[in-house]
Amino acid sequence: xxxxxxxxxxxxxxxxxxxxxxxxIGMALSLVMRYHLVHPDAKVRxxxxxxPDGAPGGQMTPExxxxxxxxxxxxxxxxxxxxxxxxxFGNYFLPLQIGAHDMAFPVLNMLSFxxxxxxxxxxxxxxxxxxxxxxxxxxxxxxxSALGKIAGPGQGLGQDLWVLSIAxxxxxxxxxxxNFIATIIELRAPGVGYxxxxxxxxxxxxxxxxxxxxxAVLLAGGxxxxxxxxxxxxxxxxxxxxxxxxxxxxxxxxPILFQHLFWxxxxxxxxxxxxxxxxxxxxxxxxxxxxxxxxxxAMAYALLAIGGLGFLVWGHHxxxxxxxxxxxxxxxxxxxxxGVPSAIKTFNWIATLWGGRIRFTAAMLYALGFVSLFITGGxxxxxxxxPGLDLYFHDTYFVVAHFxxxxxVAAIFAIFAALHYWFPLLYGRFLNETLGKIHFYGTFIxxxxxxxxxxxxxxxxNPRRYPDFKxxxxxxxxxxxxxxVTHAAYSLAAIQLLFFFNYFWSQRKGKLADKNPWGxxxxxxxxx
Amino acid sequence: xxxxxxxxxxxGATVLxxxxxxxxxxxxxxxxxxxxxxxxxxxxxxxxxxxxIAQALLAITVFRFRDRGQQPxxxxxxxxxxxxxxxxxxxxxxxxxxxxxxxxxxVHLRSSADALKxxxxxxxxxxxxxxxxxxxxxxxxxxxxxxxxxxxPFGVVGGDDIIAPILRVPAGRPVELLLKSRDVIHNFFVxxxxxxxxxxxxxxxxxxxxxxxxxAYEVPxxxxxxxxxxxxxxTLVVMPPEEFDAWLREGAVR
Numbered sequence: 001x002x003x004x005x006x007x008x009x010x011x012x013x014x015x016x017x018x019x020x021x022x023x024x025i026g027m028a029l030s031l032v033m034r035y036h037l038v039h040p041d042a043k044v045r046x047x048x049x050x051x052p053d054g055a056p057g058g059q060m061t062p063e064x065x066x067x068x069x070x071x072x073x074x075x076x077x078x079x080x081x082x083x084x085x086x087x088x089f090g091n092y093f094l095p096l097q098i099g100a101h102d103m104a105f106p107v108l109n110m111l112s113f114x115x116x117x118x119x120x121x122x123x124x125x126x127x128x129x130x131x132x133x134x135x136x137x138x139x140x141x142x143x144x145s146a147l148g149k150i151a152g153p154g155q156g157l158g159q160d161l162w163v164l165s166i167a168x169x170x171x172x173x174x175x176x177x178x179n180f181i182a183t184i185i186e187l188r189a190p191g192v193g194y195x196x197x198x199x200x201x202x203x204x205x206x207x208x209x210x211x212x213x214x215x216a217v218l219l220a221g222g223x224x225x226x227x228x229x230x231x232x233x234x235x236x237x238x239x240x241x242x243x244x245x246x247x248x249x250x251x252x253x254x255p256i257l258f259q260h261l262f263w264x265x266x267x268x269x270x271x272x273x274x275x276x277x278x279x280x281x282x283x284x285x286x287x288x289x290x291x292x293x294x295x296x297x298a299m300a301y302a303l304l305a306i307g308g309l310g311f312l313v314w315g316h317h318x319x320x321x322x323x324x325x326x327x328x329x330x331x332x333x334x335x336x337x338x339g340v341p342s343a344i345k346t347f348n349w350i351a352t353l354w355g356g357r358i359r360f361t362a363a364m365l366y367a368l369g370f371v372s373l374f375i376t377g378g379x380x381x382x383x384x385x386x387p388g389l390d391l392y393f394h395d396t397y398f399v400v401a402h403f404x405x406x407x408x409v410a411a412i413f414a415i416f417a418a419l420h421y422w423f424p425l426l427y428g429r430f431l432n433e434t435l436g437k438i439h440f441y442g443t444f445i446x447x448x449x450x451x452x453x454x455x456x457x458x459x460x461x462n463p464r465r466y467p468d469f470k471x472x473x474x475x476x477x478x479x480x481x482x483x484x485v486t487h488a489a490y491s492l493a494a495i496q497l498l499f500f501f502n503y504f505w506s507q508r509k510g511k512l513a514d515k516n517p518w519g520x521x522x523x524x525x526x527x528x
Numbered sequence: 529x530x531x532x533x534x535x536x537x538x539x540g541a542t543v544l545x546x547x548x549x550x551x552x553x554x555x556x557x558x559x560x561x562x563x564x565x566x567x568x569x570x571x572x573x574x575x576x577x578x579x580x581i582a583q584a585l586l587a588i589t590v591f592r593f594r595d596r597g598q599q600p601x602x603x604x605x606x607x608x609x610x611x612x613x614x615x616x617x618x619x620x621x622x623x624x625x626x627x628x629x630x631x632x633x634x635v636h637l638r639s640s641a642d643a644l645k646x647x648x649x650x651x652x653x654x655x656x657x658x659x660x661x662x663x664x665x666x667x668x669x670x671x672x673x674x675x676x677x678x679x680x681p682f683g684v685v686g687g688d689d690i691i692a693p694i695l696r697v698p699a700g701r702p703v704e705l706l707l708k709s710r711d712v713i714h715n716f717f718v719x720x721x722x723x724x725x726x727x728x729x730x731x732x733x734x735x736x737x738x739x740x741x742x743x744a745y746e747v748p749x750x751x752x753x754x755x756x757x758x759x760x761x762x763t764l765v766v767m768p769p770e771e772f773d774a775w776l777r778e779g780a781v782r
Contacts, residue, residue, distance in 0.1 A: 063755040137752050143729055144712040144754060151652075151712065152754045238730025240671050242651070243711045247671050255713055255728055289593065290600035298610050320715070322728045325636035329629060336625040343617040344610070346582060351609065353589045355601035360594070365531055368590060372535045375582045376542065379575035382624060388631035389568055392553070392722045395715065395750045441534070448538045456551040461719035463750040466758035472746055474554065474719070 004114070006106035011113050012092030013426065018117060019084035019415075020503070026075040029068045031493055034486040036060050038479070040468035053153075054132050065467035066135035067154045071127070073138030074162065077269065078169050079120055081411050085276035086211070087116070087176050089418050090204040092426070094180065096524035097201050099189025104182035112175035119168035126154075126161040134159035137465060139266070142236035142258050143243075146228040150243050163226045170219035173211050180208035195300065198522045199293060202300045203279030206307040207272050213311065214268040221261030228253070259321055263314035270407050271310045275303060277414025278345060281367045284417050285349055287520045288364035289356025295348045302341040302348075309338040319387040320394045328387040335385035342378055346371065361518075362436030366417035369444045370410050376448075377405025380455070395465070398458025401451045409447045416440070416499070423506065424513030425524060432510060435502040439495060446492030453485050532591035539583035543576065557720045557741040557766070564631050564722040571624060578620075635723060635736060643704035643736060646695070649682055650707070650714035650727040653756030655747065656681040657695045661688030661780045674710075681710075690779040695764045698772035699742050705735040715751035718764055726751050739766040 005011060032047070043058035054064030091109065095102055103109045126133040131153040136145040140162065149156035184205045188197070197205075224235040232250075236258045239251025286293045293299060315323065315331030349371050358364065380402040383389050393399060416439075423431045457478050462469075469475035469482070516525040545551070556562045647658040647666060660666050667687020674683035679691060697703045707716055709729040716735065717724040725735045747762030767775065 061755070062758065066752070066755065066757075135752075135755060141713055141752070144752070147712070241711055241729055242671055242674055244652070245676070254730065256731075291602075292604045294603070295605040295610055298605070320724050321726050322731050322733045325632070328632065328636075332628070332632075333622060333625045336621040337618070339621045340614060340618045343621075344614055347613045348610075350582075350585050350589050351606070353586075353593060355603055356593050357595050357598050357600045358590060358593050360529070360531060368531055368535065368586070371586055372538070372583060375579060375586070376539075379579045382575050382621065383568070383571055386571070386625060386628035386632075388564065388628045388635075389571060391632070391635060391724050392564065392568075392719070394724055441530075444534065445538070448542070452542050452545060456545070459551055459553060461554065461717070461748070463717070463748050463758075465752045468758060471759050471761050472748055474746060475748075 004110060006102075006110045008091045008095050008103045008106070008109060011109050012088055012090070014113050015083050015088035015091060015116070018120065019080050019088055020500075022075050022079035022083070022120065023412075024500075026072050026080060027493055027496065029072040029075070031489060033065060033068055033072065034489045036065055037468065038483045038486045040470060051132065060467075062467040063135050063153050064132065066137075066465065067133035067158070069465060070135055070137050070162070071123070071133050074123060074166075076408065077138055077273070078166070079116075079123075081273035081407065082173065082269070083116065084415050085280075085411060085418070086180075086204060086207050086272060087113070089200075089280070089422070090180060090207075090276060093422065093524050094183060094201055094204050095187070096527070097198050097522055098184065098187065098192050099523055099527065100183055100187035103179050104187055105179050108175050109179055112172045112179065115168055115172035115175065119165045119172060122161050122168060123165035126158040126165075129157040129161065131156045131158050134162045139262060140225070141262075142225060142228065142253075142255050143238075143241065146225060146236050147243055147248070148229060150246065160226070160229060163222050163229065167219055167222040167226065170215040170222060173215040174219070177208040177211035177215070180204055181212065184208075195297065198279070199282040199296070199299055199303070200276070200279035202303050203275045206303045207275045210268045210272055210275075210307050210310060214265040214272065217261055218265035221258060221265070224261075225258065256318070256321055256323055259318050260314070260323075263317040264311070266317060267314040268307075268310045270403075271306055273407055273411045274414075275306065277370065277411045277418075278303070280414045280418045280421070281349065281370050282352070283520075283522070284363050284367040284421050285352045285371075287421075287518050288359045288361055288367070289353050290359075291352055291356040293348070294351035294354075298344060299348055302344045305341040306338060309334065309341070313338055316385055316387075316390075319390040325387075332385055332387050336382065339378070339381060339385070342374075346375060346378070361420070362431065362433050362440060363417045363420035365437060365440040366413045366420065369440060370413040370417065372444075373405055373410045373413060373447065376452075377402060377407075377410060381406065392461070393458055395463055396458035397454045397462045397464055400464050401454035401458060404454075405447070405451050409451065416443075419503070421518070423510070424517055427507045427510070428513055429506055429510030430513050430517070431506045432502050435498055439498045439502065442495035442498070443492065446488060446495060449488035450485055450492055453481055457481055529591060529594045532587045532594070535583060535590065536587040539580065539587070543580060546572070546576065553722070554719045555741075556722065557743070557745075558722075558737055558739050560631065560634050560737060561720065561722040563634065567628055567631055571628070574620065574624060639704070639734070639736060640702040643702040644698065645704050645706060646697070647682070647706045647708065648695070648716060648727070649710060650716070650749070650753075650760075651681065651710040652712065652754050653749070653760035654681075655693070655695070655760070655762035657692045658682055658684070659690040659692070659776060659779070661690055663688055688780060690776065692779065695747070695762065696772060696775060697739055697764070697766055698769040699766050700738065700740055701769060702736065702738045705737075707733045707735055712753050713751050714749050714753045714760065716762075717748055717750040718745055720745050724750060739764075742766045742768055
């Protein structure tokens with residue numbers, strides 16, 4: 001196996017490997033953050049060793065906390081949720097499912113993986129440069145992200161590297177999107193029509209279409225932000241600013257313009273993360289209930305509807321941004337409308353199970369967990385999608401709970417389901433079922449224990465992105481809740497070690513798999 | 529089978545937690561806040577019912593069709609069912625969106641001509657407030673005149689404006705805040721009023737409310753603004769109107 005391979009299977013595994021590495025870092029950062037939130041005054045030797053400037057004497061500074069938060073979000077959204085479901089599994093299984101010999105452009109495919117890897121390295125470099133990693137969140141709103149060092153430590157070189165990393169990621173994702181689209185349009189085997197493709201292939205197709213338009217816009221936004229930072233332009237910086245007692249010479253830009261560019265990407269990004277998972281879940285539910293997917297065409301149309309509507313709802317991230325309050329009215333109706341295809345999918349999943357013979361394999365358990373989490377995380381979207389209600393919940397822990405459940409955890413459950421389901425094809429062996437089931441039960445209970453209580457912090461008005469809760473009377477009273485969540489997070493993280501052990505152990509020692517051991521009907525199992 | 533029970537148990541626990549009266553928003557101190565709470569309650573009921581139906585359907589289906597050696601059915605779809613749940617969810621979701629427009633319009637789409645105008649200035653990491661003095665108008669400002677130590681964060685030039693570090697408003701009178709930022713984006717949030725608005729440099733954003741209950745309320749900055757974001761704590765003091773008038777007169781004399 002060569003490192004610079006153009007083989008879609010190798011590249012798929014490389015993407016999956018990168019994601020698993022990234023998710024370990026992202027998870028470790030979240031644990032450090034949860035620890036700090038409940039022990040804001042603790043002096044920790046490890047922190048001092050890792051971040052000598054950010055944690056002098058082991059005492060974490062607010063800027064270090066914010067930089068960890070920024071990196072956690074960036075790593076998880078881009079290098080885990082965007083990378084594994086689409087580029088990882090898609091690269092490996094799409095050609096097999098539609099009867100293609102490889103992706104349409106193998107060299108471009110290799111290039112897109114290595115550009116993604118480079119982008120990850122550039123992001124990691126932000127940890128070690130002077131001033132440390134940026135602190136403006138994964139959304140990087142200017143002027144905070146545009147002003148440079150004057151806006152805080154990490155806003156210098158660290159933020160430059162962040163923007164560069166994202167721009168590289170956009171380029172890589174555009175290359176990947178073109179490749180997926182071309183492969184599906186041109187390389188379907190004779191007799192494989194669009195409506196003969198499995199729903200996974202449909203999901204990768206729609207996701208690639210979304211990526212093409214979304215990442216192009218984010219790339220533009222990233223380049224403009226970089227110009228504001230290094231070339232003295234003022235796309236996002238208005239006139240008359242006084243920062244750290246210094247009058248800024250820029251004028252004419254609009255901070256809200258960046259938000260429009262960002263969320264025009266950012267909302268479709270949610271679907272980039274979740275649609276491939278939806279495809280996997282449809283497949284796994286169907287295989288292990290012994291039934292065909294209920295309403296196959298409705299499911300395919302729902303994917304297309306979500307993909308299309310997904311570009312018309314970005315404004316719901318900006319209800320309180322200062323954009324025209326009239327546009328909020330339109331965005332809210334469109335946002336609640338996009339709940340409809342999501343609900344259709346949920347009902348179709350349950351209908352797929354109905355009348356079946358359900359085999360509780362580990363992959364199936366994750367798929368059932370996905371559906372439950374998708375409901376739990378989904379219904380709160382009906383609260384946040386209303387601008388009137390967003391007047392209170394915006395940027396509170398209610399939002400944190402909502403998106404972690406629906407975008408983060410649900411998508412990760414789909415990754416677990418996919419790994420258990422496809423492991424025999426990836427490595428010729430099974431992942432250990434018993435370990436997989438224990439891991440599922442622990443994780444399923446764990447994510448409910450972590451994220452359901454966070455809704456209540458949000459209902460109390462707890463703002464997100466606070467390094468500690470010491471300044472406010474109403475936040476002090478929420479500390480017991482946060483202590484409980486932090487302990488649940490420790491347990492949740494500990495149980496993930498079981499998965500990683502299983503993943504590496506089973507590659508070498510797992511039970512050998514026969515051809516098509518699950519009795520699936522799709523081409524990747526049935527054709528040689 | 530265990531997973532069916534677990535899904536039901538976790539969903540049940542979630543519902544039980546949500547109906548605990550211990551978890552609720554802080555006291556509502558305006559008519560808008562009260563409307564807000566009743567619409568939130570309606571929304572929570574709707575999503576609660578949807579949540580219970582969907583999770584119960586999932587758990588029951590998983591339990592009922594667990595592998596007992598039965599023959600799976602060959603059903604591949606049902607247009608009538610698809611039509612029913614598509615229409616039903618569409619009506620409920622869009623209906624909620626429309627029902628909720630009133631509270632949004634109340635804050636952002638209706639204005640009151642006689643509202644007391646107060647300018648709010650956010651900077652890393654503090655709030656300042658400016659009232660028009662006896663001349664009834666805001667004075668001119670100039671960034672070069674900014675002098676934080678000298679009590680002039682706005683850079684006011686001349687005039688008789690009153691500048692204060694605490695936001696004081698009269699109870700029962702409509703207020704229109706004019707939100708401005710000097711550096712990065714901040715956010716003005718009063719939990720008890722159920723209003724939240726980004727404060728964006730380069731813009732003046734109006735935010736209207738009428739607070740009914742005297743008292744002091746915390747204003748936590750709610751848009752990430754830098755390393756002091758969590759310490760950018762403002763205070764809103766709602767005063768009986770006559771006390772407020774006296775305070776404003778006194779401020780004008782000083």
